[in-house]
Amino acid sequence: MSLLKTIQAALKALNKNKMRSFLTMLGIIVGVLAVVAMISIGQGAKVSVQERISQLGSNLLFVRPGSAFRRGVHGGWGSRTSLKPEDAKAIVEECPSVEMVSPEVSTRAQVVYKNKNWNPSISGTGADILAIRGWEMEAGSFFRNSDVRGAAKFCVLGKTVVENLFEGANPMGEIIRIRQIPFTVLGVLAERGQAGGWFDQDDVILVPYTTAQKRLLGIQHINNIVVSAVSAESMSSAEQEISELLRRRHNLADYDEDDFRIRNMADIQEAVAETAGTMTMLLAGIASVSLLVGGIGIMNIMLVSVTERIREIGIRMSVGARDRDILMQFLVEAVVLSLTGGLMGIITGIIGSRIISSIAGWPTVVSGASIGLAFVFSAAVGVFFGFYPARKASKLNPIDALRYE
Amino acid sequence: MNNTEDKELIRVENLTKIYHMGEVEVVALRGVSFKVKSGDFLAIMGPSGSGKSTLMNIIGCLDKPTSGNYMLEGTEVSKLDKRQLAYVRNKKIGFVFQMFNLLPRTTALENVELPLLYANITARNRRRLAEESLALVGLSGRETHYPSQLSGGEQQRAAIARALVNNPSMLLADEPTGNVDSQSGAEIMEIFKSLNQEKKITILIVTHDMEISRSAKRMMLFRDGEIIKEQIINN
Numbered sequence: 182m183s184l185l186k187t188i189q190a191a192l193k194a195l196n197k198n199k200m201r202s203f204l205t206m207l208g209i210i211v212g213v214l215a216v217v218a219m220i221s222i223g224q225g226a227k228v229s230v231q232e233r234i235s236q237l238g239s240n241l242l243f244v245r246p247g248s249a250f251r252r253g254v255h256g257g258w259g260s261r262t263s264l265k266p267e268d269a270k271a272i273v274e275e276c277p278s279v280e281m282v283s284p285e286v287s288t289r290a291q292v293v294y295k296n297k298n299w300n301p302s303i304s305g306t307g308a309d310i311l312a313i314r315g316w317e318m319e320a321g322s323f324f325r326n327s328d329v330r331g332a333a334k335f336c337v338l339g340k341t342v343v344e345n346l347f348e349g350a351n352p353m354g355e356i357i358r359i360r361q362i363p364f365t366v367l368g369v370l371a372e373r374g375q376a377g378g379w380f381d382q383d384d385v386i387l388v389p390y391t392t393a394q395k396r397l398l399g400i401q402h403i404n405n406i407v408v409s410a411v412s413a414e415s416m417s418s419a420e421q422e423i424s425e426l427l428r429r430r431h432n433l434a435d436y437d438e439d440d441f442r443i444r445n446m447a448d449i450q451e452a453v454a455e456t457a458g459t460m461t462m463l464l465a466g467i468a469s470v471s472l473l474v475g476g477i478g479i480m481n482i483m484l485v486s487v488t489e490r491i492r493e494i495g496i497r498m499s500v501g502a503r504d505r506d507i508l509m510q511f512l513v514e515a516v517v518l519s520l521t522g523g524l525m526g527i528i529t530g531i532i533g534s535r536i537i538s539s540i541a542g543w544p545t546v547v548s549g550a551s552i553g554l555a556f557v558f559s560a561a562v563g564v565f566f567g568f569y570p571a572r573k574a575s576k577l578n579p580i581d582a583l584r585y586e
Numbered sequence: 587m588n589n590t591e592d593k594e595l596i597r598v599e600n601l602t603k604i605y606h607m608g609e610v611e612v613v614a615l616r617g618v619s620f621k622v623k624s625g626d627f628l629a630i631m632g633p634s635g636s637g638k639s640t641l642m643n644i645i646g647c648l649d650k651p652t653s654g655n656y657m658l659e660g661t662e663v664s665k666l667d668k669r670q671l672a673y674v675r676n677k678k679i680g681f682v683f684q685m686f687n688l689l690p691r692t693t694a695l696e697n698v699e700l701p702l703l704y705a706n707i708t709a710r711n712r713r714r715l716a717e718e719s720l721a722l723v724g725l726s727g728r729e730t731h732y733p734s735q736l737s738g739g740e741q742q743r744a745a746i747a748r749a750l751v752n753n754p755s756m757l758l759a760d761e762p763t764g765n766v767d768s769q770s771g772a773e774i775m776e777i778f779k780s781l782n783q784e785k786k787i788t789i790l791i792v793t794h795d796m797e798i799s800r801s802a803k804r805m806m807l808f809r810d811g812e813i814i815k816e817q818i819i820n821n
Contacts, residue, residue, distance in 0.1 A: 186703060197691055496687045499648055500701040500748065501676020503669050579675075580648040583687065 184513075187506075191514040194486075205482045206522035208475025209562065213526025213555045214533055215468035220551040221534035223461025225544035230457055234450040240413045241313065242420060244272075244406040244427070247440040262402035263431060263440045266390070269307075269406045275426055278410055278419035283307035285405040286393040292386065293358045294346040301342045301384045303359060305393025306407075313409040321353050321368025324389050332391040336364040340372045340383040362396050364388065416445055469558070475522070476562035483515050483570035494574055495582030508575035515567020516560060523559025527552050594660075595756060595788055596622035596645065601654035603640050603811075614640040615651070616811040624755075627782045627789045629799035629819075632808030638792045639760055641808075645790065646681045646758045647671045659755060676704050680749025684761035686741045688733040694720065694744045695729035701752045719747040723777055739770025746777060756788040757781065763798055775801045 195202040246261035269284040286305035291298055308326045311318070324335045336357065343352050352366045373382040394400050410419040420443050427441050487494075494507055531552075534545040603615040614637040622628055630638045643649035644656060647663060656663045658678065666674065675681070688697045698716040707715070720726060723743040733741050742762060749757055759778070763771035779801050781787045791802065799805050800819065807815035 183706065492687070493689055496689060497700065497704075498672065499646070499675060499681055499683075499687070501672050501704040501752070503672040503704070505669075506672075506704055578649075580643050583648065583683075 184509075187509050187513045188517065190510060191517045194514055195517060201482065202518060205478055205518055206525065208478035209472065209519050209522030209559055210475075210526040210529060212469070212472030212475040212562075213523050213559050214530040215471050216465055216555050216558070217527055217530025217547065217551055218533045218537065218545075219464035219468040220461055220554075221530070221545040221547045222537065222543060223457065223464050224546040224548055224551070225534075225538065227454055227457035227461065228546050229544045230453050231450060234446065234453060240410045240416060241446045242408040242410065242416065242423065243444045243446075244268075244408060244423060245404070245442050245444070246402070247438070247442055261440055262400070264403050264406065265401065266394075266403055268427060268430060269403065271426060271430060272406065272408060272423055276419060276422035278415040278422055279408055280411045281309045281313050281409045283310040283313055283407045284390045284403040285310075285407060286390045286398065286400070286403050287405070288393070288398055290360050290397065292342070292346065294355065297346050297348070299342060299345045301339065301386050303386050303388060303393060303397065305388050305390035305397070305403075307390060310387070310407065313407055316373070317371040319369045319371040321366070323387075324367055329389040329391050332395050333389060334362065334364045334392060334396070335367045335389065337368045337370060337387040338366060339370050339385040339387075341381055342384060342386055343369055359386065359388070360397055413447070416447060420445060472558065472562060476519070476566040479515055479518055479563060480566035480570060482518075483511060483567055484573070486514070487511060487570045487574040490574075491577065491582050491585040494577055495579055495585065498577070498579035499583060504575040507577075508571045511571035511574050512564065512567050515571065516563035519559045519563030519567070520556075523556055526559065527555055530555070593624040594621060595624045595626070595658070596620075597655075597657040598641075598645075599655040599657075601641070601644065601651050601656060603637070603644065603649070604652045614811055615644075617654070618811070618813060620806065620813065620816070622756075622788065622790065624788055625782070625786045627778070627801070627803040628791070629802035629805045630790065630792045630808060631794060631796075631799055631805060633794065636808040637811040638808045640811075642758055642760045642790065642792050646679055647675050648681070672704075676701055677752060678755045680746075680752070680754040680757045682742070682745050682749050682757065682759040682762045684764040686733070686738075686745045686765070688741055688745055688748075690733055693730050693732055694725060694736065694747075697733070697744060698748045698751050700748060705752055715751055716747070719751040720744070722750065722781075723747045724773075737770070738766040739773060742766055742770070742774055743777065746774070750781070750787075754787075756790065759789065759791045761792055761794075763793065763795065771795075771798070 244264065246264040248261065266284050269282045272279055273282040283306050288303050289300055290303050291300055308324055308329050310316070311323055318337075319340070321337070323337055324333060328335055336359070338346075338352060346352070346357065347355075352369060355366050356363045357366060358364070370383070370385075370387070388397070390403060394403070408419065408423065410416050423443060424439065428439065431440055433440065497507065531547050534547055537543060538545040598621070599619045601615050601618045602613070605612040605614060618637075618641060630641065632638045640649065644651050651664065658674065663671070663674065689700070695713070695716050698719050699712045702712040702715060717726075717729065720729060723746050725740060725743055725747060728736065728740065733744070736744065742765070746757075746762075757778070762778075763774055766774065775798055778789055778791065782789050789802075791798070793799055802819055805817045805819055806813050807817075
C-alpha cells in the first residue's frame with residue numbers, strides 16, 4: 182500500500198473518532214507548546230542580555246587595582262591605590278593593540294542646585310570616554326583634554342540627575358555645587374536606561390578625573406582604567422600587553438602576583454550568555470517531560486485502538502495485507518496524531534510566547550531551530566510510542582484476528 | 587488467470603490440524619487428501635465441528651496445517667513465509683465469510699477496493715475494477731452505501747465482489763448463505779453458479795445445507811475431520 186494511501190487511511194480512521202483523536206493530541210499539543218514557549222523565553226533572555234552587554238562595548242577592557250593586603254587583612258578588589266594616571270598614559274602610548282584609554286575615579290556625593298539636592302554617582306573620566314563607551318550627548322558638549330589637564334570645574338549630567346535637579350528647566354551653563362564646589366554644566370548625556378536590577382546608568386555626573394582627584398577626593402591614584410582595543414580580535418593581545426606593561430611599571434618580581442586585574446567585556450558576555458543557555462536547556466528539559474507524557478498518551482490510545490480493531494486487522498490480512506502494511510497503518514496513525522499535535526503545539530506555542538512577552542514584558546525569540554526541534558521531536562514521539570502498538574497489531578495471526586470477538 | 591479446465595489447482599495430501607486448548611488436544615483434521623481441478627465447483631459438507639471450516643482456512647492461507655502438504659498451482663504453500671502468504675491471499679484467493687467481514691463505516695466501493703490497495707493498483711484502475719466487480723454481483727448504484735445501509739444479502743454480495751476484484755484463481759466461501767434469508771441465499775448461489783459457468787472460476791463452498799450443495803458439481807462429506815464420502819452431483 183502506498184504511503185499516500187496509508188496517510189489517507191490514517192486520517193480517515195482518526196476522523197472517525199474526532200474527540201478521542203483530539204484528546205490524544207492534546208498531550209502532544211501541550212508538550213510542544215511548553216517546549217516552544219520555554220525555549221523562546223530562554224532565547225529571548227539570552228539575546229536581550231547579550232544586546233545589553235554589547236551596548237556596554239564589546240572591545241572594552243577594565244583595569245582595576247588588586248586587593249589590598251596589609252597586616253593580614255584583605256581589602257576588596259580595587260582597594261589598592263597602585264593604579265596611577267601615568268599608568269593609563271603609558272598604556273595608550275606603549276601598547277599597540279590599545280586605541281584609547283580613560284582613567285576613572287568614582288564616588289558618590291551630594292549635589293545642590295538652588296533649593297534642590299540629589300545624590301548621584303560622580304564619575305571622573307578622561308575626555309575620550311564618550312568615544313570609548315560609545316555614549317552620546319543629548320545636548321551641549323563634553324569636556325576636552327585641555328579641561329582634563331587643567332582640572333576644570335566642568336560637568337556633564339546624566340538624564341536622571343537633570344530630572345531631579347532641574348525639573349524641566351534648561352541645565353545648560355548653570356552652576357551646580359558638588360561638595361560645595363561649583364561646577365558649570367556643559368551638557369547632558371543621552372539616556373541609556375537601566376542596566377539590570379536597580380542600577381540606573383543615567384544617575385551619574387561626569388567630571389574630568391583630574392578635577393575629581395584634586396578637588397573632590399584629594400587622592401593621587403585612580404580607581405579604574407577603561408581601555409578600548411583597536412578591534413574585538415585584538416582583545417587578548419591588548420590584555421597581554423597591558424599586563425606586561427603594568428607588571429614592569431609596578432616593579433613586580435616574577436614571583437609577585439599581579440597588583441591589578443583586567444576584565445574583559447567579552448568574557449562577561451560569554452559567561453552571561455552561557456548562563457542563559459543553561460536556563461534555556463533547563464526550561465526545555467522540564468517542558469519536554471510533558472511531551473513525554475503526551476507520547477505515553479498516544480501509546481495508550483493506539484493500544485486501545487489496536488484491540489478495538491483486531492477484526493479489521495484480520496479482514497485486511499485476509500485480503501492480502503502484509504505485516505508491513507498493518508505496521509505502517511498504525512505507525513502512520515500514531516505519527517499523524519503526534520505531528521498534527523506538534524503543529525498545533527508550535528502554533529499555540531508561538532502565540533503563547535507572544536502573549537507572555539506582551540503581558541509579562543519578557544522578550545521572547547521564537548527561533549526556526551526551536552520550531553524544527555519541536556517538530557522533529559513530536560514526530561519522534563509518534564514513531565517511538567506508536568511502534569509498540571503497531572508491531573503488536575502486525576504480529577497478529579490472520580485467523581485469530583478474524584475470530585476475535 | 588488460468589481457466590483451462592482439468593488443470594490441477596489444489597492438491598491436498600494427508601493434511602492434519604491439531605488445536606491445543608490447554609491440556610486438551612482437539613484434532614480438527616485427520617489426514618485429509620483430495621484434489622481440485624481448475625473450473626471445479628466443490629461443495630464441502632458436514633455437521634459443525636467436522637473440520638470443514640478448518641480445511642477452508644488452511645486452503646485460504648489464513649491458517650497453517652499441523653502436518654501434510656498443500657500445493658496451490660504447483661507451489662507448496664506450507665513453505666511460504668508470511669509475506670508470500672499475504673501475496674497468495676491477495677492475488678490467488680477470494681475469500682467469502684459467513685459473517686461478511688466488511689469494514690464498517692467504509693463504503694461498499696471502498697470495501698471492494700481493499701484488496702487492490704494492497705496490490706498497488708492505481709487509484710483510477712482501482713475504482714474501475716471495483717465498480718465492475720460490484721456490477722457483476724448486481725450492486726451497481728450502491729457504491730457509496732455503508733454496510734449498515736445494506737441488507738444481509740447485499741452485504742454478502744459486496745463481500746463476493748471484494749473476493750472477485752483481484753481476479754483470483756479460486757473463490758472460497760465459508761457458509762456464505764448462513765447469515766442471510768433464504769431468498770438472498772438463493773440469489774447468492776445463482777451468482778456463484780454463473781461465476782463458475784460463465785467465468786470458469788473455481789469455487790469451493792462450505793455448507794451444511796443440502797439444497798445449496800445441489801448447485802455444485804461435486805460434493806465432499808466430512809465427519810470428525812475425515813472425508814467420508816465424495817460424490818459427483820452434476821457435470
